Amino acid sequence: MAKRRAASISSDDDPSTPEGSQVSKRARMEGDGEVNATTSKTRRAPKDKGKGKARRQEETEDNENEDEDEDEDLDQASPDEDEEKKFEEEHEEEIREKLMNKGKTQGGVAEMGIIESLEMHQFMCHKYLTFTFGPQINFIIGHNGSGKSAVLSALTVALGGKATSTGRGSGLKSFIREGQHAAEVTVVLKNLGDEAYRPKEYGKSIVITRKFTKEGSSSYKIKSKDGRVISTKREELSAICDHMNIQVDNPMNILTQDAARQFLSASQPADKYKFFLRGTQLSQLSEEYQTCLENIGQTQKVMKRKSESIPELEEQLEEAKARLEEAKKAREQRHKIDELKKEMAWAHVAAKEAELKKQCEEVAKLKHRIPKVQQDVDKHDAAFIQATREVEAFEMDLTELGDRENLDAEKNALQAHMKENRTKISKYKADEKQMSENLSRIRTTIADLEERIQKEEARANTQGKRDETARRLEEAHIAYGEAERRLESITAEKTQKQAEQQEVHRKGNKMNEDRETLRQRMNDCQGQLARCAERERNKLAPFGNQMDQVLQDIQRTQWFGNKPVGPLGMYVNVKDPQQWAALFRVTLGSLMSAFAITDPRDRATLHNLLGRYRNNPQIIISEVDLFDYSRGEPPPEIPTMLRALDVSEEYVLRILVNNAHIENTVIAPTRRELDNILSQIGRGTGFSADLYRVQRFEGGGSSSPLNQLRRDDARHQLFTGDSPDAARIRWQGELDNANRQVEALNRDLQQERQKYDALGREIKSLSDQEVRTNQELRSLKTARDALQEEANEAMPVEIQAFKDAIAEANDERESIISQFKAIERSRAELDTIQRSLQTELDSKKAKIRDFEGRREDITKRAQDVAQRRINAQHDKAHYLKKLEEEKRKVADAEAVADNLAEEFKNWTVKAEQYCGSERFPNPRPVEEVQRMLEGVQAALREREKRQGASVDDLSNEVNKRQAALELSKKEYKNMVVLVKALKKSLRSRLAKWHEFRRYIALRCKVYFQYHLSNRGYYGKVLFDHPRGTLTLKVQTDDQTLTQNNREKDPRSLSGGEKSFSTICLLLSLWESIGCPIRCLDEFDVFMDAVNRRISMKMMIDTANASDCKQYVLITPQDMTNVQFGNTVRVHRMSDPERGQGVLSF
Known part of the structure; x- marks a missing residue:
């Protein structure tokens, strides 16, 4: 059989194409049925237009009759049963002779299309496995579970076959080794000889690598012998397999044990026949012939329609010529049309x-x-x-x-002078206090000196008593010094602890303030959440009560003017709510709930309607006048209310211009910036984002704070800039954040309290120590002073020295008294001055209050007049x-x-x-003339309509009809020739197809009998081509004696007999296919030793005799009893590793 294009390689995701029974006969019969049905339909009888037309009709019918005769010839292409028997008689001996001669010759090694090596990475149970195959016979042996079948699966996947055809998984992901992310399979194909595939690019071998992952991705790399990537496209792999005649999804090329057992024992004769056609590619060829027959049938339908249209075209040509003659008579009617024009x-x-x-x-x-x-x-x-x-x-x-600055300067000077005097008075009082203390001290000193003089005069003492007193005094000095140092240490430590406690107290106060601020923030957030909830229920809630019902009533009410427009806030949005929303809530908030009407008579009706729902918004009367307000705007770089707003309704925009002057009201982030802008302009009014109103006019200006909204004011819901749901999420987030901060502050406060209490306890302990130490120090000082006094009394003293000391003390007392009187006089003078300055200061303050009152009055009146002037200017x-x-x-x-x-x-x-x-003269109205002109033109068009068109159009139509008729005849003749050629070619191909099928079936029968005879069996393959069935009959050697030569159905055979029969059938069918690769998985699993030995020898002999074919055979049995030649290569798999888990398929 000549080599032809292999079946296209389908992907793992493509569904398998179902095979029908007796495909060739179905294609022939169904195709012929279509052709015959097409040609046997009743034709529409054309009108009799003369001898020429009748002759043309007869010619068309003759052509169709010829097509029917050819269809009958095509239908006779299928051979009958007698021809089949005759064919077998003529060729059976020839086939047997070739079979006998073939066993005596040695087959050659293929130069291309066979597998040189196979490599697997993380594939099924193999982490890494590689094989180098022999060119003819390869046995893969190993115990169960060693991964032998993975070789065939890897080969199928690498060459682009479907995963389902392996019988080992439902998809590529199931071939990835457990626990791995990806797998990779590489196959190397031989590429030598004159028919090598693109040898210049690929060289002596073609390396095909396919990688696939758990995510389902799959990629190819098709490389040359030296590792260069030539292509990554699947189409290139299909071209390689097509060129080398590799049919990876052909079940006869790669047959698993399960598939063979199912094929032999469980399948029906019709299924076996389909398998035979598919394996020999006869079914694919038959389907292509079927497509050809269907296309021929469609072409014949077109031919019939074409033949039926020719008489109609001739009739239309005659009619067009008649209309052309009649159209020439319509020109006279155009003269009247010219007069009317x-x-x-x-x-x-x-x-x-x-x-x-x-x-x-x-x-x-x-x-x-x-x-x-x-x-x-x-x-x-x-x-x-x-x-x-x-x-x-x-x-x-x-x-x-005038200006207040002079008054303020005078007031400040008086206050500074009074402050300076108060400082002096305080110093004088401190000096007086110090002098009083000094006088008391001097008096005490004098009294003490006088008393000591008296004691000195009366005292008498010994030297021994003085020594003892001196020793005791020294000890008292030492004890006092130690107590003093201890007190200083306690005092220093106490001071440090007090400072630490004060710092903790300060931090605690700061945390308390922060916590209160956060709690206030939480209250604000809860209020905002409540408003958001209200907005979610009613988006009009910011504008008043039941505003949706108000709007519905407005729509139902009759009005003198236009329907009221409002609330105005529905049409107003702030471009940057973050910066300007708070300002616009205060300045424009009341206008946002206002309504506008065009007729004053509607005011009372609208007022009552709003009051019905407890609403009392402002009602503005304004005509719809879309005037140009651009002249009132400041330069473009000056920010204004209008430029910060987005107003969707032009009428509402004009209302805001008239009532709020948004086109020239300047805005700025701060009062300082706003004042600078207005100073730059020289005049105008503006508002700042920190809620100040600033005015600037010639010669001055003013600023005043705006009243902030109460927390429960509904205007807080205006200009939020986001949806209620987004605002609710934002406020809830702020509430949660504030709550978390409060909880953190509570924890920190608790820690600070504990620290504060601990420091307090330490300070109290130190204070107790300080008190005890002070008491001890006083006791030591008292004892020391008593000893010092005792020592002094024991020491002889000059009485004159005490008298001199008394005299010095008296002189010091007189000096202090003199200084005290001088300070007392100075303080009295300053008191008098202070009273005078206070009277002057009160007068200055009264003048300032009077000045402020007068200026405020003038400023207010000036502002009113300035506003009136601005309004007049706007009106002008x-x-x-x-x-x-x-x-x-x-x-x-x-x-x-x-x-x-x-x-x-x-x-x-x-x-x-x-x-x-x-x-x-005196033309009639245009409409009347137009009606008359249209009437005449309509009459002319009706005439032309009856004629079909104008004279020029009809002349063109005659030419077109003539050309269409000639073209239709030419196309019909060409199609007749084409259909005849196609049918002739298809008839020849069908004859060859049947010859192929007969010859292949006969070879299968002969080879099947031959292979069975190697075991002493007898059997035959029964083909019923008309019914599309293939039946096997097998008679074993023991049946000859026990069952009267009755043949067995394969399903009743033993396991070994069944496996042997499978091998015989496969070897017979393999002789009929051209693929260079044959693979068989565990063919001898159910064989006994005798069947296995015979099957193995038979397969080896057949493979050795096959020319340019490569065999890959898998068996779990030991091969020690089988003798191999140099054409056989055995690959032994290692024993399976335990604990690897289970394959995921």
């Missing part, structure tokens, strides 16, 4: 003249409105001038009032703009009038050019 031209001129007259009247009407608008401009200009004069007067009053700008708009409207109307005049002139000229210099 001339009248239409002058009718348009008359209409344009009337339009020009109407536009001139509109221009006059618009010009009449300009004086009224000018009066409004003058009125508001006068109001602006009057307000400016009043502002200037107030500014002059402020100038005359508004009416100036309106005046410009009116003038623009007049200019536009005049331009329209000029255009109409120009058009009237041009249309008149064009009408004269179209109709001639003579004007059409």
Whole structure:
């Protein structure tokens, strides 16, 4: 059998293609049925248009009859039973002779398409395994569980076969070794000889590596002999297998033990027949022929439709020629259309003249409105001038009032002088106190000296008593010094502990303050969460009670003007809520709940409607006037309320401009920045994000804080900038964060309290020690002083020295008394000065309060007038703009009038050019002429419609019909020739297909009988091609004596007999396929020793006799009793490792 294209390699994810029974016959019969059915349909009888047409119809029928005859020939391509028997008689002996001669020759080694080596990494149970295969016969042996079958699975996976065809897993992931992430299989194919695949790129071998992972990814690397990656595409692998005739998914090339047992014992004859067709690739060839037959049938359907359309095309050509003749008669009707068109031209001129007259009247009407608008401009200009004069007067009053700085400077100077005097008085009092203490000390000294003089005069003492007293005094000095040092140490330690306790107390106070701040923050967050919950239930909650119901009532109510618009906050958003939301809540919050109406008569109705739901918002009356407010805006770099807002409704935007002046109200982050901006502009009003209102006018300015909102104010829900759910999450997060911080502070406070209490206990202990030490020190001092006094009494003293000391003390006392009187006089003088300064200070404060009151009054009045001036200025700008708009409207109307005049002139000229210099007298209205023109044109179109088209169109149609007819005839003839050639080719191919099938089936029968005879068995293969069945009959050597030569069904054979029969059938079928690789897994598992020995020898002999074929045979049995030649290579697998787990399939 000639080598042909192998079946395409399917992926592991592709479903297997089902095989039908008796594929070739089905293809032939079903295809022929389609063809016959197509040609046997009843044709539509064309109209009799003459002899020529009848002749053409007869020619078409003759062609179709010829097709039917060819279909019958095609149907006879299938041979009958007699031919089959004749074929077997002619060729059976020839096949047997070839079989006998083949056993006497040695087969050659294949130059390409066989496996040189196989390598597995983390594949199934193998961490790493490699094989180097022999070119002809390879046996893989080993105990059960050693991973022999993994070799065939790896070979199938590496060559692109489906995982399911291995019988070892449902997908590639199941082949990955337990606990590993990926597996890799590499197969090396021989690539020598004249028919090598791209030898320049790949060299003598082609290395194919496939890697796959647990995630399901799979990749190929197809490399040359030297390791260069030539391709990574699956198509390249398919081309290699196609070129080398490797059929990896062909069940006859790689057959597992389970598949063989199922095939032989459990499958039905029809299944065996399908297996035979699929293994020999006859089914694939039959399916391709079936496709060819179906395409021929479709082509014949097209041919029939084409043949039926030719008479119709001829008829349409005749009809087109008839319509062309009739269309030439319609030209006369166009003359009347030309006359009506001339009248239409002058009718348009008359209409344009009337339009020009109407536009001139509109221009006059618009010009009449300009004086009224000018009066409004003058009125508001006068109001602006009057307000400016009043502002200037107030500014002059402020100038005359003067500046407070002088008063403040005088007040500060008085306060500084008084402070200095108070300092001096305090010093004088301290000096007086010190002097009083010194006088007391001197008096005590004098009294003591006088008493000692008396004692000295009366005292008499001995030397021994003085020595004893001196010793005791020295001991008292030492004890006192030690007590003093101990007291100093205790005092220092106590001072340190007190400082530490004070620091702990300070930290505790700070933590308490932080905790209170956080608790307040938690309360705020809870309040915000409550508001968020309210917003989730009702997004209109910030604007009032039951606002959704209010809006529904507004929709149902009849109004004099437009329906009220509101709440205005529905249309307003802040671009940067983080920075400006708090400011806009205070300044614009009340306006956000307001409603706007266009008719004053609707105010009472809307007020009652809102009051019904306990709402009392502001109601604004404003017409829908989308005026231009850009002239009132400051330069673009100046931030304003308008530039920080996003207003979705233009009408609402104008309301905010009129009522809140958002277009020129400046905003800034801080009061200082706002003041700088207004100073730069020179005038204006603004608000700062830190909630201050600042005004700047000529000659001065003012600033005042804004009233902050109460915590329960609903305006807190405005301008939040996020959804209620997002806000709730944000506030809940802040609440949780604050709660965690409070808990942490509580823990820290507890630790600080414990530290504070411990320090307190230490300080108390030190204080007790200090008290005891002080008591001890006083006792020691008393004892020491008594001993010192006793020593002094025992010591002889000059009485004159005591008298001199008394005299010095008296002199010092007189000096102190003199100084005390001088200080007392100075303090009295300062007291008098202080009273005078206090009176002057009170006067200055009264003047400052009076100044502030007058300035505040003037400033307030000036602000009111300034606001009135700003309003007047805005009104003036508004009416100036309106005046410009009116003038623009007049200019536009005049331009329209000029255009109409120009058009009237041009249309008149064009009408004269179209109709001639003579004007059409009294043309009818355009609509009337248009109706008449359309009527005549419709009549002409109806005539042309009956004709099919205009004269030119009909002439073109005749030419097209003629060309279409000729093209259809040409295509039909070409298709007839093509179908005949296709049928002839297919008939030849079907004959060869049947010949292939007969020859392959006959070879299978002969070889099956031959192989069975090696064991002394007899059997045959029964092919029933019409029914699509394959039946095996086997008679063993013991049946000849016991069962009267009755043949056995394979399912009744023993395990060894069944396995031997399997080998015989496979060897027979292998002779019919062209793939260079044959693989068989555990073929002898159920064989006894005799069957196994015979089967092994038979397989080795067959493999040695096969030319350019490679065999891979797997068995768990020992091969010691089998003799091998140099063509056989045995690969022994190691014993399985225990404790590896179970394969995941």
